[in-house]
Amino acid sequence: MSGFRGPKGTYDVIPGGREPHERPELWELVEGLARATFERYNYTRVSTPVFEETEVFVRSSGEASDIVRKEMFSFRDKGGRELTLRPEGTAGVVRAYIQHGLYKLAQPVKLWYMGPMFRHERQQKGRYRQHTQIGAEVLGSEDPLLDVEVIALLYELHRSVGVRDEVFYINNIGDFESRRRYFPELRAFLEKHRSELDPDSVERIEINPMRTFDSKDPNTQAVLEEAPTIGEFLSEPAKEHFEQVKAGLEALEIPYEVDERLVRGLDYYTLTVFEAKSGALGAQDTVGAGGRYNGLVSLLGGPDVPGMGFGTGIERILLAASAPEERAAVDVFVVTLVREARAPALRLATELRREGISCDLDYAGRSAKGQFKQADRLSARRVLVLGEDELSGGYVTLRDMDSGEQRGVPLSDGSAALLRELAR
RNA sequence: GUGACCGUAGCUCAGCUGGUAGAGCAUCGGAUUGUGGCUCCGAAGGUCGCGGGUUCGAGCCCCGUCGGUCACCCCA
Numbered sequence: 001m002s003g004f005r006g007p008k009g010t011y012d013v014i015p016g017g018r019e020p021h022e023r024p025e026l027w028e029l030v031e032g033l034a035r036a037t038f039e040r041y042n043y044t045r046v047s048t049p050v051f052e053e054t055e056v057f058v059r060s061s062g063e064a065s066d067i068v069r070k071e072m073f074s075f076r077d078k079g080g081r082e083l084t085l086r087p088e089g090t091a092g093v094v095r096a097y098i099q100h101g102l103y104k105l106a107q108p109v110k111l112w113y114m115g116p117m118f119r120h121e122r123q124q125k126g127r128y129r130q131h132t133q134i135g136a137e138v139l140g141s142e143d144p145l146l147d148v149e150v151i152a153l154l155y156e157l158h159r160s161v162g163v164r165d166e167v168f169y170i171n172n173i174g175d176f177e178s179r180r181r182y183f184p185e186l187r188a189f190l191e192k193h194r195s196e197l198d199p200d201s202v203e204r205i206e207i208n209p210m211r212t213f214d215s216k217d218p219n220t221q222a223v224l225e226e227a228p229t230i231g232e233f234l235s236e237p238a239k240e241h242f243e244q245v246k247a248g249l250e251a252l253e254i255p256y257e258v259d260e261r262l263v264r265g266l267d268y269y270t271l272t273v274f275e276a277k278s279g280a281l282g283a284q285d286t287v288g289a290g291g292r293y294n295g296l297v298s299l300l301g302g303p304d305v306p307g308m309g310f311g312t313g314i315e316r317i318l319l320a321a322s323a324p325e326e327r328a329a330v331d332v333f334v335v336t337l338v339r340e341a342r343a344p345a346l347r348l349a350t351e352l353r354r355e356g357i358s359c360d361l362d363y364a365g366r367s368a369k370g371q372f373k374q375a376d377r378l379s380a381r382r383v384l385v386l387g388e389d390e391l392s393g394g395y396v397t398l399r400d401m402d403s404g405e406q407r408g409v410p411l412s413d414g415s416a417a418l419l420r421e422l423a424r
Numbered sequence: 425g426u427g428a429c430c431g432u433a434g435c436u437c438a439g440c441u442g443g444u445a446g447a448g449c450a451u452c453g454g455a456u457u458g459u460g461g462c463u464c465c466g467a468a469g470g471u472c473g474c475g476g477g478u479u480c481g482a483g484c485c486c487c488g489u490c491g492g493u494c495a496c497c498c499c500a
Contacts, residue, residue, distance in 0.1 A: 005473090005491070016434080016450095066498050070425070088500085117500075122425075124494060133500055200497075214498085264499095286500060313500030337458050367453070372460040380460095387458055401460070 009121070009129030020318035025328060030314055033160045034114060034134050041153050043112040043136060048092035050116060054082040059300055060091035062267035064207040071119040073129075085118035088266070089135040089311055090293070091300070097139055098302035107140030107305075114314075125282035126316045136290075137309035139297065144241045146308055147272045147292060148248030154288050154310050155254050158276060162321040163287055165279035168255065171262035172242035173210065173273055174230050176295065182233035183209055193223045213261045229260050238271060245272050264289065268296040276312070278320035287320050288312025332422065333375035334361040337368055337387030345386050348396065351415045357422060375401065382422060398422075 006012060017023040038045065054074055061067045073085040086092055093111060096102075102109050114134045121127060136153060138146055151168065158166060174182065186209045194202060198217035205212070213224060234242075249256050256274075264273045273291035281287070290310025297305040332352060334345045345361050352359045360378060362371045375383045385397040385406075395408040398421055409418050 008491070018435085071498080119499080121498075122496095123492090124496095127499070131500060135500095216496085283495065284499065288500065311500055316500055335459075364452090368458050369454090369456080369460075370452075374460085376460040383459080385459075389458085397458095399459075404460090406459090 007129070009123040011128060020321065020323045021315040023318075023323070026318050026323060027314070030134075030161055030317060031114065034112075034157060037153065037157045037160060038112045038136070041110070041149065043110045043153075046093060046096070046111045046113050047115065048089075048096050048113070049086075050118075051083045051085050052092050052095065054084040056091050056095050056300070057084055057087060060094065060266075060268055060296060061088070062208075065266060067119065067266070071121055073118045073120055087119045088117055089113055089115070089133055090137060090268075090296070090307075090309055093135075093137045093309075094139070094296055094300055094302070094307065097137075097305075098297060098300060103140060103297075103303055103305050108138050108146065109140055110136075110138045112136045124284065126284035126313070126319055128315060132314040133311045134314060135309060135311040137307060139307045140305050141308075142241075142292075142294065142306040144244035144272075145248050147241075147245045148252065150290065150308050150310060151245075151249065151256075151274055152252050152254055154276060154290070154312060157312065158287060158317065161317050163276075163278055163280075163317055164320055164322060166276055166287065166320070167257060167279075168274060168276050169259040169262050170245070170249075170256050170272065170274040171259055172230070172234065172238060172245075172271060173263060173269060173291075174234050175238045175241075175270055177235045178230060178233050178238045182228070182230050185228050185233065186210065189227050190223075196220070196223050208267060210263045213263050224261075231260060241271055264291055268293040268299065270294045272308070274310070278316070280320040281316060284316070287316045329379035329381065330360050331357045331380065332359045332382045332384060333371070333378060333380035334359065334384045334386065335368065335371040335375065336362065337385065338391070341386040341388075341391055344391065345384075348384065348386070348411075348415075352419075352422075355415070355419060357419075384418075 011019070011022055013022055013024050013027055015024065020026050035045075054072070057072065058068050067087045072087055075083055077083055093113065097109065112135065115132065116130050117133050118130050120129060123129060134157070136150055138150060151170070155168065173179070187205055190197065190201075190205045190209055190212060194205070197212070197220050198215060201212040201215045201217065201220045210230070212220065215221065215224075246256075246258075262273060262275060264275075269291040271292040271294065275289040276287045277285045278287050279285070288310055289312075290308070292306070292308045294306040296307055297303065332349075334349050336342050336345045349359045349361050362374060366374060372383065381401055383399040383401060385399060387397075390396050390408070393408070394412055395410045396418065397406055398409050398418075399406045409421050411418065
């Protein structure tokens with residue numbers, strides 16, 4: 001009751017967990033499906049530290065981003081280094097790509113990761129201070145078909161877990177050339193309507209005018225109805241890239257909607273951006289999102305290498321999926337009726353486990369009845385009974401929990417006979 | 425960071441106009457000297473989130489604080 005609790009905005013994955021993301025078996029499920037999916041797409045699992053030099057995130061996300069401005073868990077180590085618990089996954093992976101010269105390998109390099117991210121935010125449904133992302137980063141290719149592959153991968157991952165009521169939105173936010181021509185126009189328009197915008201949007205006019213499209217303020221949205229969109233300013237290569245992405249998605253029969261208002265929160269995105277939203281979530285309805293980031297590698301001090309990736313939140317995936325109600329059953333439970341049977345029982349259980357049979361026994365000092373109850377709770381299909389009679393007779397009683405049938409199995413010739421019986 | 429609502433056993437909750445805590449489920453045991461799922465009986469389990477105030481007396485009223493939920497902001 002009182003005493004220690006987990007830190008604000010965190011949760012535990014434990015037996016008896018209520019929310020889907022608190023249930024251990026559902027984590028096993030998602031992690032397993034993620035591994036299998038990435039394996040089929042030939043991605044390599046990587047892992048980078050959960051903290052980095054603060055500057056890595058400041059540079060990649062942008063000084064003006066909300067992440068940098070108010071959401072970082074930052075600290076100083078004993079050597080005076082400025083460090084930050086990673087708020088997102090891309091920056092660390094790109095840092096590692098540069099540091100280890102992975103651009104010298106055959107390109108593209110296709111990577112994926114899974115691990116905790118930290119953001120100092122007030123929590124609500126689907127938003128936690130520590131959450132877990134599965135992410136993909138592909139470096140070294142600008143092929144629009146790669147954009148298609150990455151989106152397809154996320155689509156299949158979500159579908160395999162059973163994310164409900166999901167829509168994929170995509171947009172083209174242009175290359176640097178397109179934006180160089182678009183931003184002055186958009187800024188001029190926003191300045192003209194400055195007095196009608198909400199304060200946050202006014203602030204963005206200078207920082208990144210496209211992000212005003214993110215505003216939920218009704219007045220701002222009304223103004224933006226008339227705003228110029230990037231479509232009119234796209235360079236030919238940028239247009240062509242997007243056309244190929246759309247054609248690719250159609251060829252794979254992946255449903256999507258173009259949303260010209262879609263702008264991602266991080267400044268490093270270029271060209272293709274996308275977002276997967278689920279109606280099964282609350283206000284935080286983005287299950288996964290990503291895009292192309294052709295300037296990021298050089299921004300972090302590497303060569304001019306393009307990149308494309310996504311991040312998807314395991315908590316949100318589970319929240320948006322229909323949760324199966326099964327629990328893992330144990331194959332065999334060993335019941336002991338006298339003290340002297342306990343050591344032999346553990347020996348028996350160990351032999352079975354070595355043969356790949358899942359098996360458990362009582363460590364709580366339960367009565368015989370209590371042990372059978374426990375076996376039932378664990379959905380054990382078979383129970384092995386070791387009592388006085390069995391010990392002196394050199395056999396074990398095998399009970400089938402469904403039929404209630406019991407028979408003795410001799411232990412004299414090792415476990416072969418028993419295994420044969422269990423296999424039936 | 426802002427706002428609203430909430431905080432009583434492991435879980436879900438009851439607790440009257442303030443008189444010092446109860447149920448169901450779960451757990452353990454028994455009825456059935458070595459046998460589960462049904463039933464019955466019993467036991468164990470609570471600093472009433474925490475701190476302060478008012479009062480003869482606070483789970484209940486007041487203030488603060490911590491935590492939760494949802495929304496804003498933003499995002500996975």
